Amino acid sequence: MKKILVTGGAGYIGSHTVVQLIQNGYNPIVVDDFRNSQPAVIQNLEKITNQSIPFYAIDICDKTALNNVLKNTEIEGIIHFAAYKAVGESVEKPLMYYHNNVEGLINVLDWALNNNVKHFIFSSSCTVYGEPQGIKEVSEETASGIANSPYGQTKVIGEQILNDVKHSGVDLNILALRYFNPIGAHASGLIGELPVGKPNNLLPFITQTAAGLHKELTVFGNDYPTSDGTCVRDYIHVVDLAEAHVKGIDFLAQNQPKSVEFINVGTGKGTSVLEMIQTFEETTGKKLNWKFGPRREGDVVEIYANADKSREKLGWIAQYSIKDAINDAWNWEKNIRNI
Numbered sequence: 001m002k003k004i005l006v007t008g009g010a011g012y013i014g015s016h017t018v019v020q021l022i023q024n025g026y027n028p029i030v031v032d033d034f035r036n037s038q039p040a041v042i043q044n045l046e047k048i049t050n051q052s053i054p055f056y057a058i059d060i061c062d063k064t065a066l067n068n069v070l071k072n073t074e075i076e077g078i079i080h081f082a083a084y085k086a087v088g089e090s091v092e093k094p095l096m097y098y099h100n101n102v103e104g105l106i107n108v109l110d111w112a113l114n115n116n117v118k119h120f121i122f123s124s125s126c127t128v129y130g131e132p133q134g135i136k137e138v139s140e141e142t143a144s145g146i147a148n149s150p151y152g153q154t155k156v157i158g159e160q161i162l163n164d165v166k167h168s169g170v171d172l173n174i175l176a177l178r179y180f181n182p183i184g185a186h187a188s189g190l191i192g193e194l195p196v197g198k199p200n201n202l203l204p205f206i207t208q209t210a211a212g213l214h215k216e217l218t219v220f221g222n223d224y225p226t227s228d229g230t231c232v233r234d235y236i237h238v239v240d241l242a243e244a245h246v247k248g249i250d251f252l253a254q255n256q257p258k259s260v261e262f263i264n265v266g267t268g269k270g271t272s273v274l275e276m277i278q279t280f281e282e283t284t285g286k287k288l289n290w291k292f293g294p295r296r297e298g299d300v301v302e303i304y305a306n307a308d309k310s311r312e313k314l315g316w317i318a319q320y321s322i323k324d325a326i327n328d329a330w331n332w333e334k335n336i337r338n339i
């Protein structure tokens with residue numbers, strides 16, 4: 001069975017990808033130092049997949065540790081998730097973000113090139129589009145290269161590094177997946193998003209508020225030039241996103257692209273904050289306490305994916321609806337809070 005190294009494999013998107021890899025006949029090996037996740041995630045992955053999952057609790061910035069644990073392991077492909085991802089924190093601690101996200105990528109790429117790895121998938125983000133000018137549906141060619149935060153800039157730089165490495169003529173197939181807004185959890189209720197402290201993202205804040213952890217949700221801004229005055233995003237079920245990585249590995253194996261492939265992973269549909277609240281209430285039957293507050297600094301007004309390329313190249317389209325994702329996220333929240 002082909003071995004796929006999954007850095008950050010105990011994290012939110014990484015853990016769901018481990019499940020999809022196993023279900024599609026791959027053999028994932030997890031590297032994760034649990035700084036933003038918990039060892040219990042591995043046990044839950046083992047429960048879901050009914051098999052043992054090899055993992056190494058090391059920091060990807062530690063080159064020696066990476067070399068040591070992976071010595072003599074033949075890895076077919078790497079999916080590189082391990083990175084920091086909080087926009088606000090990155091504004092406060094830019095060097096921490098550049099250090100971990102850029103140096104981590106360089107180390108893992110270096111290891112890949114020295115160890116005959118064939119395929120490499122990088123976690124990129126729709127943040128590389130910045131604020132879309134004019135049309136809000138963004139296709140892969142429209143990346144502005146200007147992100148709104150140091151976090152986003154680490155993704156822009158990451159993509160540039162991949163371009164330069166590929167251009168140097170290396171024998172590594174490279175794919176950068178630009179994620180839109182992942183939400184939801186595994187249907188088993190055993191894995192999901194585990195925000196550290198107060199969540200920044202919308203759906204975890206909604207489910208935590210409904211679970212009684214916060215008094216109310218604040219909707220950031222009500223006077224944006226959108227259909228109802230609140231910001232619009234392309235929310236995608238995390239299991240769909242995970243599946244896109246499996247399709248990505250298959251695609252690289254079949255096509256060996258000559259340059260880096262950049263592919264959006266989104267549903268192609270925009271949803272406003274108020275629509276998310278309404279859908280949450282309809283899906284769960286729970287009334288949510290919320291109020292309008294001021295705009296949040298740095299928020300993009302409206303963005304959603306043009307999903308043509310993922311369909312054409314990867315044969316991938318989103319299978320789950322926002323209702324499915326909300327249902328699974330609420331189920332997960334209830335499980336971890338024992339509600």
Ligand code: UFG
Pocket residue numbers: 085086087125126127128151152181200201202203205217218219220221230231232233273296299
């Ligand atoms: N929102 C609220 N109240 C909250 C939280 C969020 O109204 O308490 C709103 C935001 O203002 C925004 C929408 O809900 O309009 C979505 O916000 P998220 O924080 O969930 O998602 P973002 O689109 O802002 O952020 C995501 C990723 C980042 C990435 C960014 C840009 O979480 O990693 O997209 O690509 F950098």
